[in-house]
Amino acid sequence: MDIKQIREKNLIAILNEQYGGEPASLSKALGQTTSSQISRYISNKPNTFRPIGDNMARQIETAAGKPSGWLDRIHDEIAEPGANYTSESIEDLAEEKGLWFADEFERQLEIRLSAKDKRELFKRARDRYLRELSQGNKIPITESEMTAEVIDFVEISKQINK
Numbered sequence: 001m002d003i004k005q006i007r008e009k010n011l012i013a014i015l016n017e018q019y020g021g022e023p024a025s026l027s028k029a030l031g032q033t034t035s036s037q038i039s040r041y042i043s044n045k046p047n048t049f050r051p052i053g054d055n056m057a058r059q060i061e062t063a064a065g066k067p068s069g070w071l072d073r074i075h076d077e078i079a080e081p082g083a084n085y086t087s088e089s090i091e092d093l094a095e096e097k098g099l100w101f102a103d104e105f106e107r108q109l110e111i112r113l114s115a116k117d118k119r120e121l122f123k124r125a126r127d128r129y130l131r132e133l134s135q136g137n138k139i140p141i142t143e144s145e146m147t148a149e150v151i152d153f154v155e156i157s158k159q160i161n162k
Contacts, residue, residue, distance in 0.1 A: 003072060003092060004051040010071045011052060012042055014064045029063040073100060075143045090133045097139060097146065098126030104150040 015038075019025035023038035030038075040050040052060070057071045073096065102122040106113050113121065132139050140146045 003096075006074055007052040007057055007071050008042055010073075010075065011038075011060065013075070014060065014066070014071075015042070018064055026060070026063065030059055069099075069103075072096060073143065074141055091130065093139075094126045094129040094133060097129045098122045098124075100146050101125035101150060101153075104147060105154065108147075108150055108154045 015021050015023065015026060019029070022035075023042070024035035027035040027038050037050075040048050041052050041056075043049045052071070058068060060066075061068055061070050099122055102113070102118050102125060105121060106118065129139050140149045
């Protein structure tokens, strides 16, 4: 799945869970978008489909009460078991997972990393995921798999620092 597909699937999940499957209800919550624009984000017709841009993704997340970046991540409800990722999306996937790892690490430890430390943690996680993906190995995909991996890493870190 690429970022366009992830955002589309997450938008469908938001529409179904919070807005009764109605693009008009989300449009109303956004206060500035027509329901036809929302419908284009989930259209299966090639001539009407429009990918969700970064600004609109953040607006949708805010309207739905989701944290920033939520629309860009694979969550349990949209995960495809055994999904194959194309080589074009391997770097994007590794970037996404590296960022998730750094953010979740900070959250689990309830600390604020310096920008330098967070960048370093992100780079290491991204490089590890790139290595695993390029070797054909499975990496954590769902939110629960990622959280479990971070918690394991946090526990190991705590033991090392004792």
